[in-house]
Amino acid sequence: MSLRILGFILAAVLLVGYRLIKPRTHASDLPDRFNLSALFLASALTLFAELALIRWVATEVRVFAYVKNLALLLCFLGFGLGCALASQRPRWRTAATALVGLIVIVRLPWRGPQIMESLSQYLGAAQDVEIWATRAVHDTPGLLLAVAVTAILLLLITYIFIPIGQTVSRQIELAPRTLYGYSWNLAGSLAGILAFFAVSWLALPPAVWFTIVLAGMALLQSNRSDTIRLAAAVLPVALLLVDPSTPHHFNLWTPYQQIEVEDENFPNGELSRTEIRVNHTGYQVVVNLSPDFLDRHPGLLDEAPDENPYNLPFRFTSPNPSVLIVGSGTGNDVAAALRHRSRAVDAVEIDPKILDLGRRRHPEHPYDDPRVSAHLTDARAFMKRTTARYDLILFGLLDSHTQLSDYSNMRLDNFVYTEESFREARALLAPNGVLFLKFQINHPFVGRRLAEMLTRTFGKAPVVFLAPSSYTAGATCFAVSPSAQVEASLAADLRLRQFVAARRPAFLALPEVAVTTDDWPYLYHQGHWIPGIFYLLSALVILLAAVFYFKIPEARTRVPSLFFFSMGAGFLLLETQVVSRLALYFGTTWQVNGIVIAAILSALLLANFVIERQKQRPTWPRSWTLIGILVGIACAYFVPFNRIPGSAAMVGSFAALIFAIPVFFAGLLFASEFRSADSPAAALGANMLGAVVGGLLENLSLIVGMKALLVVAALLYSLAALGFLGLPLPRPAASIPPDRSQP
Numbered sequence: 001m002s003l004r005i006l007g008f009i010l011a012a013v014l015l016v017g018y019r020l021i022k023p024r025t026h027a028s029d030l031p032d033r034f035n036l037s038a039l040f041l042a043s044a045l046t047l048f049a050e051l052a053l054i055r056w057v058a059t060e061v062r063v064f065a066y067v068k069n070l071a072l073l074l075c076f077l078g079f080g081l082g083c084a085l086a087s088q089r090p091r092w093r094t095a096a097t098a099l100v101g102l103i104v105i106v107r108l109p110w111r112g113p114q115i116m117e118s119l120s121q122y123l124g125a126a127q128d129v130e131i132w133a134t135r136a137v138h139d140t141p142g143l144l145l146a147v148a149v150t151a152i153l154l155l156l157i158t159y160i161f162i163p164i165g166q167t168v169s170r171q172i173e174l175a176p177r178t179l180y181g182y183s184w185n186l187a188g189s190l191a192g193i194l195a196f197f198a199v200s201w202l203a204l205p206p207a208v209w210f211t212i213v214l215a216g217m218a219l220l221q222s223n224r225s226d227t228i229r230l231a232a233a234v235l236p237v238a239l240l241l242v243d244p245s246t247p248h249h250f251n252l253w254t255p256y257q258q259i260e261v262e263d264e265n266f267p268n269g270e271l272s273r274t275e276i277r278v279n280h281t282g283y284q285v286v287v288n289l290s291p292d293f294l295d296r297h298p299g300l301l302d303e304a305p306d307e308n309p310y311n312l313p314f315r316f317t318s319p320n321p322s323v324l325i326v327g328s329g330t331g332n333d334v335a336a337a338l339r340h341r342s343r344a345v346d347a348v349e350i351d352p353k354i355l356d357l358g359r360r361r362h363p364e365h366p367y368d369d370p371r372v373s374a375h376l377t378d379a380r381a382f383m384k385r386t387t388a389r390y391d392l393i394l395f396g397l398l399d400s401h402t403q404l405s406d407y408s409n410m411r412l413d414n415f416v417y418t419e420e421s422f423r424e425a426r427a428l429l430a431p432n433g434v435l436f437l438k439f440q441i442n443h444p445f446v447g448r449r450l451a452e453m454l455t456r457t458f459g460k461a462p463v464v465f466l467a468p469s470s471y472t473a474g475a476t477c478f479a480v481s482p483s484a485q486v487e488a489s490l491a492a493d494l495r496l497r498q499f500v501a502a503r504r505p506a507f508l509a510l511p512e513v514a515v516t517t518d519d520w521p522y523l524y525h526q527g528h529w530i531p532g533i534f535y536l537l538s539a540l541v542i543l544l545a546a547v548f549y550f551k552i553p554e555a556r557t558r559v560p561s562l563f564f565f566s567m568g569a570g571f572l573l574l575e576t577q578v579v580s581r582l583a584l585y586f587g588t589t590w591q592v593n594g595i596v597i598a599a600i601l602s603a604l605l606l607a608n609f610v611i612e613r614q615k616q617r618p619t620w621p622r623s624w625t626l627i628g629i630l631v632g633i634a635c636a637y638f639v640p641f642n643r644i645p646g647s648a649a650m651v652g653s654f655a656a657l658i659f660a661i662p663v664f665f666a667g668l669l670f671a672s673e674f675r676s677a678d679s680p681a682a683a684l685g686a687n688m689l690g691a692v693v694g695g696l697l698e699n700l701s702l703i704v705g706m707k708a709l710l711v712v713a714a715l716l717y718s719l720a721a722l723g724f725l726g727l728p729l730p731r732p733a734a735s736i737p738p739d740r741s742q743p
Contacts, residue, residue, distance in 0.1 A: 032174070033174060034171060034174040034175050034176060034181070035171060035174075036171075036184060038167060038171055038220060039167075039168065039171035039172065039175070039181060039184050039185060039188065040184055040187065040188040040191070041188065041216060041219060041220060042164055042167040042168045042171070042188070042220055043168055043184070043185045043186075043187070043188025043189050043191075043192065044188040044189065044191040044192035044195065044216075045164055045192060045213065045216040045217070045220070046075075046079060046161070046164050046165075046168065046188075046189060046192060047188075047189045047190075047192030047193050047196070048192040048193075048195050048196045048209075048212065048213065048216070049075070049160065049161070049164070049192075049213045049216075050072065050075040050161075050192075051192075051193070051196040052196060052206070052209040052210065052213060053071055053075065053157060053160070054071040054072055054075070056206045056209065056210075057071050057102075057106070057153075057157070058071065058279075059257065059258050059279045059280075060106045060107070060280075061106060061153065069695045069698060070154075070537055070541070071157060072695060073541055073691075073692050073695040073696065074154055074157040074158050074161075074541065074544075075157065075160075075161050076688050076689075076691045076692045076695065077158050077161075077541065077544065077545055077548070077688070077689070077692050078157065078158040078159065078160060078161030078162050078164075078165065079161045079162075079164060079165035079168075079688050080165060080684075080685045080686070080687070080688025080689040080691070080692065081158070081162050081165065081548050081549070081552070081685070081689075082161060082162040082163060082164060082165020082166040082167075082168070082169065082685075083165045083166070083168070083169035083681050083682070083684040083685030083688060084549075084552045084681065084682060084685035085162065085165075085166055085552060086165075086166050086169040086170045086173060086681035086685075087170075087681075088166065089166075090162075090163035090164075090166040090167055090170075090220075090221065091162070091163055092163050092217050092218075092220065092221035092230070093221075093229060093230075094159055094162075094163070095159055095160050095161075095162065095163045095164070095217060096214060096217055096229065096230050096233055098155075098156040098157075098159035098160050099156075099160050099210065099213065099214070099237075100233050100236070100237060101156055102153065102156040102157065102160070103210065103237055103240050103241065104240065105149075105152070105153065105156075106153075107240045107241065147536070147540070150537070150540065151540055151544070154540055154541065154544055155544065158544060158548070163217075163220075163221075164220075165684075165685070165688070167220055168185055168684070169680065169681035169684050169685065170681065172185060172680045172681070172684065173679075173680050173681055177612075177675070178674060178675050178677065178680045179608055179611060179612055179671055179674060179675040180612070181680070182608060182671070182674055182680075183605060183608040183609070183612070186601050186604050186605050186608065187605065189601055190598055190601045190602070190605075193597055193598060193601070194598065195212075196209075197255075199212075200253075200255040201255060203252060203253055203254055203255070203353060204253065205241065205242070205243075205251075205253045206241045206253070207237070207238040207241040207242050210237050210238075210241065211234050211237065211238055214230050214233055214234050214237065215230075215234070217230055218230040218231060243260075248262060248263040248265075249261070249262045249263070252353050254351050254352065254353035254354065255351070255352065255353075256350070256351050257278050257279050257351070258278070258279050258280070259276060259277070259278055259283075259353060259354070259357075260276070260277040260278075260280070261274060261275075261276055261357065261361075262274070262275050262277075263275075266297075271288075271363065273285045273286060273287045273288070273471070274286040274330075274361055276330065276354075276357070283329075284329055284330065284332070284397065284473060285472060285473065286330045286331075286332065286357070286358070286361060286362055286363070287310075287332060287471060287472045288363040288364060289305065289308065289310060289311070289332075289335065289336065289339070289364075289472070290335075290339070290363070290364050291305075291339075293363070300470075300471050301469070301470060301471050302469075302470035302471075303468070303469060303470065307467065307499060308467075308469055308471075308472060309438055309467040309469055309472065309473065309474060309475040309477065310332050310333060310335075310336040310472060311336055311339070311340070312436075312467055312477060313333075313336070313392060313394050313434075313436040313438075313477075313479070314336065314337070314340035314342075314392070315489060315493060315496050316392075316434050316436060316479050316481075316485070316486050316489045317391050317392040317433075317434045317436075317485065317489070318391050318432060318485070319341070320341050320342065320343045321337075321340075321342050321343070321390070321391035321392045322342065322343055322344045322345075322388070322389070322390050322391050322392075322430070323337045323342045323344070323345045323346070323390060323391065323392045323393075323394060324345075324346045324348070324386075324388070324390045324392070324393045324394065324428065325337065325345065325346070325347045325348065325394045325396060326348050326379045326382075326383075326393065326394065326395045326396060326416070326425075327348070327349065327379065327395065327396035327397070327416075328347035328348060328349045328355075328358070328374070328396060329349060329354055329358065329396060329397075330354060330355075330357050330358035330361070330362055331347070331358035331359075331362040331364070331366040331367055332362075332472070333347075333394055333396050334347050334358075334366035334367065334372055335362065335364040335366040337366075337392075337394075338364070338366055338369055338371065338372070339364075342371065342392075343371065344371055344373075345369075345371055345372045345373070346373050346375060346382075346386070346388065346390075347367070347372055347373065347374045347375065348375045348377060348379050348382045349374065349375070349376060350376070350377065350378055350379070352376055355367075355374060355376060378583070378586075379416050379421075380415050380416065380421060380424070380583075380584060381585070381586055383421070383424045383425060383428060384424065384585065384647075385647065385649070386428065388428065389428060389429065389430045389433070390428055390429060390430060390433055391429075391430050391432065391433050391434070392433065392434050392436060393425050393428060393429060393433065393434075393435045393436070394436050394437075394438075395416075395425075395435075395436070395437040395438065395439075396438060397438050397439065397440060397473055397475060414516075414521045414522070414523050415518055415521050415583065415584060417450065417453070417516055417521075417523050418453075418516045418517050418518050418521050419453050419456060419457065419515055419516070419517050419518075420517060420518045420642070421518075422435070422453055422454060422457040423457055426457055426458065426482060429481070429482060431482075431483060432481065432483045432485040433481060433482070433483075433485070434479060434480070434481045434485050434486055435454070435458075435478075435479070435480055435481065436477065436478070436479050437450065437454070437462075437477070437478040437479075438467075438475035438476070438477055438478075439475060439476050439478070440473070440474075440475060440476070441476045441505070441507065443524070443526075444506070444507035444510055445507070445510065445513045445526045446523065446524060447464075447476055447505060447507040447508075448507045448508065448510040448511075448512070448513050449513050449514070449515055449516065449523070450478060451464055451478065451507075451508060452512055452513065452515055453515050453516070454478055454480050456515070457480075458480045458481070458482055460480070461480075462478045462479055462480035462486075463478070463479045463480065463486055463490070463500060464476065464477070464478050464479075464504065464505060464508060465477055465499070465500040465503040465504060465505070466503040466505055467503070476505060513526065513527070514526075514527055514528060517705075518584060518642075519705040519706050519707045520701075520705045520706070521706075522702060525702060528702065528703050528704075529702065529703060530699050530700075530702050530703060531702075534699050534702075538696050538699070541692065541696065542696075545689065545692060549689075560682070560685070560686040560689065561677075561682065561683055561686045561723060562719070562720070562722060562723035563673060563720050563722075563723025564670075564673075564674075564677075564683045564684075564686040564687040564690065564723070565686045565687065565689060565690035565693075565723075566690060566716050566717065566719040566720035566723060567666065567669070567670050567687060567690065567716075567717070567720050568686070568687035568688060568689065568690025568691040568693075568694060569690040569691060569693045569694035569697065569716045570666070570690075570694065570713045570714075570716035570717045570720065571666055571670075571691070571694070571713075572690075572691045572694030572695055572698070573694050573697065573698060573709045573710075573712055573713040573716070574633070574659075574662060574663065574666065574710075574713045575597075575600055575663075576698055576706075576709065577636065577659070577706070577707075577709060577710055577713070578596060578600060578656075578659045578663065579596050579597070580706055581636075581641075581655055581659065582596050582652060582655060582656055582659070583596075584652075585649070585651055585652025585655060586649075586652050599656070599660075600663055603660055603663045603664050603667060604663070604667040604670075604671075606664065606667070607664055607665075607666075607667025607668045607670075607671050608667065608671045610668060610671075611668060611671040611672050611675060612671075622669070622672075622673075623721070625665055625668050625669040625672070626665075626669060626717065626718075626720070626721055628661070628662075628664075628665035628668075629662045629665040629666050629669065629717050630662075630714055630717060630718070631661070632658070632659075632661030632662030632663075632664075632665060633662045633710050633713060633714045633717070634714075635658050635661065636658050636659050636661075636662065636710055637707065637710045637711070639658055641654070641655050666717070669720075670687075694716070697709075697712055700712060
């Protein structure tokens with residue numbers, strides 16, 4: 001463990017130690033005075049723990065990566081249940097035990113049989129369409145066992161957030177003004193997001209994340225013995241989460257993923273290649289294809305060097321090309337471009353640690369060449385803003401990236417392989433430019449889909465062929481040009497023409513399949529339907545929510561607020577749209593996502609400020625605010641952003657302004673009604689449970705596309721209008737609750 005990690009853990013232990021010497025209240029006592037520090041810390045801990053769990057569980061348990069928002073829904077469920085149980089004492093020991101139990105269940109199998117991998121394989125076999133990259137296991141007892149284990153994981157994640165929700169809702173109820181407490185809740189949430197993005201930027205591992213979570217729990221609870229137990233849990237949690245490293249094998253946590261790096265050597269000790277695994281799955285190998293190296297190891301390649309997938313693209317383009325590499329990774333494609341005397345290379349890579357590995361460890365050192373310009377950004381964002389023209393645009397093996405793999409494609413907005421993306425790439429080609437795409441085709445319909453999209457984009461079918469390799473990654477290759485450059489290259493090179501003709505893939509004979517667009521970017525999903533695994537896991541979430549809900553004493557006598565429930569469901573869909581749409585213009589980098597989420601919370605804070613400035617209840621009718629939401633959603637739905645002239649930044653800024661309208665009005669409506677709610681805790685709980693339903697409804701985008709979710713959101717906000725009937729009418733100024741702040 002590095003000194004930096006030890007320093008973070010030591011700081012957390014010192015915080016816990018400080019908590020131990022502070023005066024305590026009795027464990028059974030609930031707080032009866034507002035504590036701003038507790039509210040802010042609990043709110044920050046909510047978002048920090050959410051992001052940490054979502055990222056870590058999706059890395060270690062593939063089924064959570066495949067159903068991307070599953071962990072998020074469980075966090076909402078636990079928090080919402082905690083809000084409904086605000087009158088009971090928070091059970092931090094139970095939450096900490098659930099966290100430790102989750103880590104033990106997930107991490108111990110990695111020391112032996114990969115049970116978590118088997119779990120994903122069994123669940124994958126329950127689908128009505130073959131999706132998984134690994135072998136699905138069709139076995140009924142195994143499926144039932146996998147469902148049981150998954151249910152336990154769902155239960156543990158839910159338990160973690162119950163006392164956090166209890167603390168937040170209790171403090172909001174004790175706040176001098178309800179909206180004052182809610183504003184500090186939003187501010188704390190914003191701080192939690194920024195804190196997690198900070199540890200991601202520093203590439204700190206989960207040992208640090210969950211040490212911070214445990215420390216936050218220790219600072220929030222009031223029982224000395226529980227604090228001691230939490231302090232004692234820090235060390236075993238850290239040890240369970242730390243991966244041992246050697247000089248030839250080490251692990252990294254980047255802002256996006258977990259990386260394992262392992263060197264492979266020849267018997268004489270010379271480095272053969274470096275294998276990189278991402279989230280426990282093969283990503284790429286760093287290889288040396290320089291002529292000197294291949295001459296020293298003549299049996300390394302079964303294929304001829306110019307038939308290797310990294311060298312093949314340059315047999316289709318003009319000499320000394322200008323090259324754009326999308327997904328440059330550790331630099332194999334960049335090295336190939338330099339070996340073929342490219343005059344300029346723009347290398348686009350989204351992950352800073354992957355790029356750094358290429359700079360430090362690639363044996364040909366391609367990123368050190370002055371002809372290479374490395375761009376740490378999202379591919380679509382770069383293509384939208386660049387003004388250069390290229391003789392070759394090369395799409396690297398992005399499908400090897402686990403974040404874009406079969407396990408997560410349904411929930412990740414994969415905007416790289418869409419019709420719009422290929423059109424943008426074509427616009428960047430020189431008159432005789434070539435687009436060359438390499439892909440690992442595991443399912444025939446994916447290959448047929450890529451061929452169909454390129455045909456639509458260029459008006460002619462691409463040249464498609466298989467390019468296996470004994471030393472590097474093999475690939476299915478697609479080559480196409482708006483001119484006759486590809487055809488001319490084949491006509492001038494007999495060996496290339498014979499190579500291509502002998503390796504035509506069978507999937508080209510398949511019937512047409514649905515193509516991916518920016519509105520339906522689900523590359524690995526065969527058609528417009530919801531797979532069986534989504535129904536299975538959604539049923540587990542609903543069952544879990546029902547079991548917990550009916551254990552709440554008030555649930556038997558009090559129906560959740562339809563207004564706050566609908567507002568939560570609608571806002572989650574609206575937030576999804578904001579993040580996804582702006583990603584098209586600014587990229588899907590973690591910095592951009594952080595800025596977008598922070599901007600949404602800031603808009604809600606602004607709405608709170610506007611309502612707080614009203615000494616009396618807002619004078620405008622409730623319906624006007626609702627109309628503002630619906631008009632804003634209509635603008636977001638009907639405005640053709642792709643036809644607006646200007647730079648990507650200008651169009652993206654305009655899109656952000658349009659989407660800010662419904663977000664702001666939703667914040668106004670929620671804040672105005674939340675201020676007069678009879679039970680802020682019950683309102684917040686209903687809002688969080690509504691967010692769970694909104695997350696489940698998000699799966700409808702697999703059928704109708706992402707843009708149609710705006711219509712669903714509008715319907716939910718309209719449903720919230722019916723909830724007005726169950727809310728008290730705005731009270732006159734004289735009836736505003738008095739300030740409950742203490743002197």
